Amino acid sequence: RIPPRYVDYTNKHSIFDIQRDLLKRLIISKPHDPLQYLIDILKFEAVNKPSIFILGPPCVGKHTLARHVAQKLGCVHITVESLRQDAFGQPDPNFLADTLRQRLTEKDCETGGYVLTGFPETEAEAKALQTTGIFPELVFVLEAPDGVLKDRAAGKVIDRRTKEPYHTLYNPPSDPSVKSRLVPAADVSDLDCRIAEFKHNFIALSQIYEDIIVKLRTDQALGDLYTQAVCHISRPPRTPAMWTPRVLLLGFSGSGRKTVAAELVKRYSLVSVHCGTLIRREVLRETKLGNAMATYANARLAVPDDMLICLLQSRLSELDCTLRGWVLYGFPRSRVQAKLLDDADLAPNRVIFLNLSHADATARLNVRLMDAVTGDHYDTCSNPPPPKLFNVPGRIGRTPDMQECDVNYKLTRHAAHQDELTEFYGQRVLNVNANKDVDTVFEQVEALLVNKMPRQLHLAGK
Numbered sequence: 116r117i118p119p120r121y122v123d124y125t126n127k128h129s130i131f132d133i134q135r136d137l138l139k140r141l142i143i144s145k146p147h148d149p150l151q152y153l154i155d156i157l158k159f160e161a162v163n164k165p166s167i168f169i170l171g172p173p174c175v176g177k178h179t180l181a182r183h184v185a186q187k188l189g190c191v192h193i194t195v196e197s198l199r200q201d202a203f204g205q206p207d208p209n210f211l212a213d214t215l216r217q218r219l220t221e222k223d224c225e226t227g228g229y230v231l232t233g234f235p236e237t238e239a240e241a242k243a244l245q246t247t248g249i250f251p252e253l254v255f256v257l258e259a260p261d262g263v264l265k266d267r268a269a270g271k272v273i274d275r276r277t278k279e280p281y282h283t284l285y286n287p288p289s290d291p292s293v294k295s296r297l298v299p300a301a302d303v304s305d306l307d308c309r310i311a312e313f314k315h316n317f318i319a320l321s322q323i324y325e326d327i328i329v330k331l332r333t334d335q336a337l338g339d340l341y342t343q344a345v346c347h348i349s350r351p352p353r354t355p356a357m358w359t360p361r362v363l364l365l366g367f368s369g370s371g372r373k374t375v376a377a378e379l380v381k382r383y384s385l386v387s388v389h390c391g392t393l394i395r396r397e398v399l400r401e402t403k404l405g406n407a408m409a410t411y412a413n414a415r416l417a418v419p420d421d422m423l424i425c426l427l428q429s430r431l432s433e434l435d436c437t438l439r440g441w442v443l444y445g446f447p448r449s450r451v452q453a454k455l456l457d458d459a460d461l462a463p464n465r466v467i468f469l470n471l472s473h474a475d476a477t478a479r480l481n482v483r484l485m486d487a488v489t490g491d492h493y494d495t496c497s498n499p500p501p502p503k504l505f506n507v508p509g510r511i512g513r514t515p516d517m518q519e520c521d522v523n524y525k526l527t528r529h530a531a532h533q534d535e536l537t538e539f540y541g542q543r544v545l546n547v548n549a550n551k552d553v554d555t556v557f558e559q560v561e562a563l564l565v566n567k568m569p570r571q572l573h574l575a576g577k
Contacts, residue, residue: 256328
């Protein structure tokens, strides 16, 4: 049986994606020395270097967005004008694709990645790029109403020295020396024809790149457009790689951890692991570890961390958890426990905080009831018990650990360690607003589970 830590390592470091990328590049490049080629890629090339196309009709803002993205990520901005200039004006799609391929093999593109604007423009050019082995990971398609494009065309200017485009109203240069060099852009009398031509050509382009296209509206504030673009870039594409969910649910008692865990079990067949339930089960089994924990449990004292880790390590390493994945709640409650969990090779790959205020959590816990016979839980607001059960003495009431003093203790204990847990898990933390209905909360949790974790972009200057 494969140890759980090996499975976690392959998921954490995207081994499947790396292997697939290497194989794809090996097939496309056909190097003379395949082994040395793969070694050079792994040793010298940057991780997660961007390869982005930005397409759109004229005057939609392709260059403006590309400059921002290139500056943020520290990558190379390649324009269709510079590409055609390097190709000596040759219109042949295959020659243009080969020119671009040569440009992408230069050191700046190899190490930092690139953003390409305005190319490909036709189906033939897109297919030539594929034949040459150029596949972007993301294609931004910028959209705006025709009226907006015409308004922008009226104020479009360029720097006569650098040929950088600007707009007198929407994107003026900040450098006074640049302002003095601005001249009106090329004649836009044929703008309607160029817009129609783009729409015609984009029908084929959208089919070629349909799986990686992201459409962005540019008739909005530039800051909002930039934020949306960087957000999409930081979201890695889905892959067919199999992975084992290891979900940790954190939050106040009453935030819905048990309900969310039950839904994940129902939907994805994960193994639900509640630390308190594990302790009680082990005590009832009267194992050596259970007898040691019984002393603390019977006195309502905290079980020592080393015993808890031993218990969790045993349960989470069982075959069902290894194959199906697990969802854990009720542990850890402190930074020390979280570190022990990681050190035991049980680090979660999804850490989800169900955020709920202290007051809302108190209100939820104060309306909880339990059937003393069946153990069923009820809620006087959303899920009241059958009226006939109220007539049976001692049948319906609050659980012993949900008296007012116990509720305050549980919530205060969690609040005392919430900040340190957030700090410990850092960028692994995913937040969900738990002050909503059950279906909405679970939809948010499910989205965080099925989508890959946002990758950390290597921003320029950081």
